Amino acid sequence: MKRSNIIFAGFMLFSLFFGAGNLIFPPLLGMEAGDGFGPAIIGFLITGVLLPIMAIVAVALSEDGLVSMGQRVHPVFGVAFAVIIYMSIGAFYGIPRASSVAYELGFKQIFNVESSLVLAIFSIVFFGITYLISLNPKKIVDRIGQYLTPLLLLVLSVLVVRAFFTFENPGAPAAEKYTGSPLVTGILEGYFTMDAVAALAFGIVIINALKDKGAETKGELVKGTFGAVLIAGLGLVAVYFSLGWIGRVIPGGSGLEDGAEILTHSANLLFPAAGGLLFGIIVLLACLTTCVGLISACSRFFNEIYPNIAYSTYAGIFVLIGLLVSNLGLDLILELALPLLVFIYPIAIVLIVLSLVERVTGESRKMYQAAVFVTAVYALYEVLISIGIESETVSLLLGQTPFFEQGLGWMVPAFIAGAAGYGIDRYKGRAANGKKRKPAVQFNDDIK
Template sequence: MKRFNVLFIGFMLFSLFFGAGNLIFPPLLGSESGDNFGPAITGFLITGVLLPFMAVMAVALEDNGLISMGSRVHYFFGIVFAIIIYLSIGAFYGIPRASSVAYELGFNQMFNIDDSWGIFVFSLIFFTITYLISLNPKKIVNRIGQYLTPLLLLVLAVLVIQSFLSFENVSSPVSEKYASSPFFTGILEGYFTMDAVAALAFGIVIINALKDKDAVSKSELVKGTLVSALVAGTGLVAVYFSLGWIGRVIPGETNFKNGAEILTYASDILFVTSGNILFGLIVMLACLTTCVGLINACSSFFNEIYPKLSYSNYVTIFVIIGLLVSNLGLNMILLVAVPLLSFIYPIAIVLIVLSLLEHVTRKSKTMFQLAVAVTAFYALYEALSSIGLELEFFTSLLDITPFFEQGLGWVLPAFLAALIGYGIDILKNKPIDDIEENP
């Protein structure tokens, strides 16, 4: 397998991760953290880059990807959880969100069209282009890795280089949010990128791309995934730091509500009338590559578990779903998605960490079962709370848990449950070397 093939796959993986949400988080972090930018961006990179890297590798190390990871709990749990992951992060959230963000932060920034038909016409064009690129999975590496990613990086580089040359690095105030524990706050901000869940979906795209480039053995697939993930991770670290630095040094006393306003403002200062066009182009390219990757991932996954429908049939289905859901508007998409993502994201993180840990310890099914059960309890509470249900009894019961107020109350209980489960199997002298892969 040639090195430049792996390099292009790494470029593709970078573009799949780098959507509009990732574009707007770092600048706001830089603006709010001020002189505490260093520890804040370091924390952000741990959960915004390292955790997705771990997820991609966890999928690559499994013979049946995400399903095998979930099967550590139970075979049927593995199937159902994988389906929920692909439908939530893809068809009913990630794909329509990419189109909606591309319209609201990209197209509208460039042309400022306030028309109810505007989003429909834009999404129709957007998904037509997405459909044409996604139709042939073997060409996705070439189309994204060789063309779209370099173009995205080139446009970003214009903004970043001009910012480094024009903006002065002076002392800036620290917001209350980042005053006491900037590193931990940065970790939480990276956590909310949701890229660890997206990485579970993108794993199948990388594996299939490597197979198309003649990687056959398990060792070749793992090595190719590792190199591709390192390429993507290096690019993400560079871009996140640069975008965060722009927010850190941008001049003026303007109170920004989000990272999109910061980058638009920076573009206006640096490029005057062409600022909105530059920012709009960055957003639309980022959203397009992410959308293509999600449709490819969802179509490949469902084609594997139900091959009676062809890959192209699934592409058509997910494009149509994305087109319809995206016309509900970004606010409605986020409203529906928040409780679902609040439930699946902690469980996904536990599966990622335990799946990687299992390669250096004895296998323990009880460890997976107890850790996932405890995490699911906390995650269900967060999901129900996010839709406004009053759960005062459970709140008083759970709020003694460390990091509960930040939505991370599940972390310590899950860790303790995993230790207990592992200890139970050790005491029973019961290494689980034959994980249940079939019902």
């Protein structure tokens, strides 16, 4: 397999992760962390970069990707959870969110117009372009990795390089939430990007892209995936650090409330005549590449599950869903999607970690079942809290675990439950080191 194909696949993976949400998180962290910027950005990179990379690797090492990861809990759970992941992070959230953010933070920055008719026209044009780029999945690496990603990086570099030579570090105290432990707060901020869920969806894109570029064996596929995630990871580290640093040193940032305002203000300071245009182009490119990746991921997944419907038909369906949902408005999309994402994200992280741990410990079904069950209990209660339903008794009971107040109360109980499940299987002789399970679902490798 050519090294250039791995490089372009890495560029593509970088662009798939680097959506508008990822664009605006680091600057706000930089501004709020103040003198604690160093440990805060390190924490952010742990969960905002390392965790998604672990997810891609876990998908690549699994026999049939995300489905087989879930089938270690139960065959039905494997398929059902994968469908939920692709429909939630893709069709009903990620895809319409990308379009809405592109309109709110990109298009309106350039043209300064707003109406329901303009939003509808923009959505049609945006999804029309997305559909055309997504139509041939074998060309995704070429179109994103060779063209869109370099263009995005070029425009970002103009902003970042100018900021490095213009802004000075004034030194500022940290916001209250960063005063205690900026590293832990940074970890939580990276966690809340929920990129690990997106990584599970993007896994199929990078794997099939490498297959299309000549990866014929499992070894070549794994090697290509490691190369691509290394390139994407280094790119994300560099960009996140740079954007966070801009938030850290931007002058006159005390009245700014979010990352979008910070970057817009910095663009206007650095390029008074074209700041809005520059920021708008960055947002549009970031949202376009993410949307293309999500549509391709969802379409390829469902084409493999049910190949009687052509890939192009699935792409059209997801484009149509995205077009309709995006016109509901960004605030409503986020409000409707939050409870579902709060539920699936902890379970997804547990599956990722266990899939990698299993490479060392060997297979153990009870390890998966116990860890996922306990995690689901905590995640379900977090969903109830997110919609305003909270029990003082249940909170008192579950709240005894570490990090419960931060929404991470599931971590320690999941670890204990997983260890107990593994111990039970070992005791009964069911944990098999090095033994590979036959996948319950066979996928079709060809795009119809």
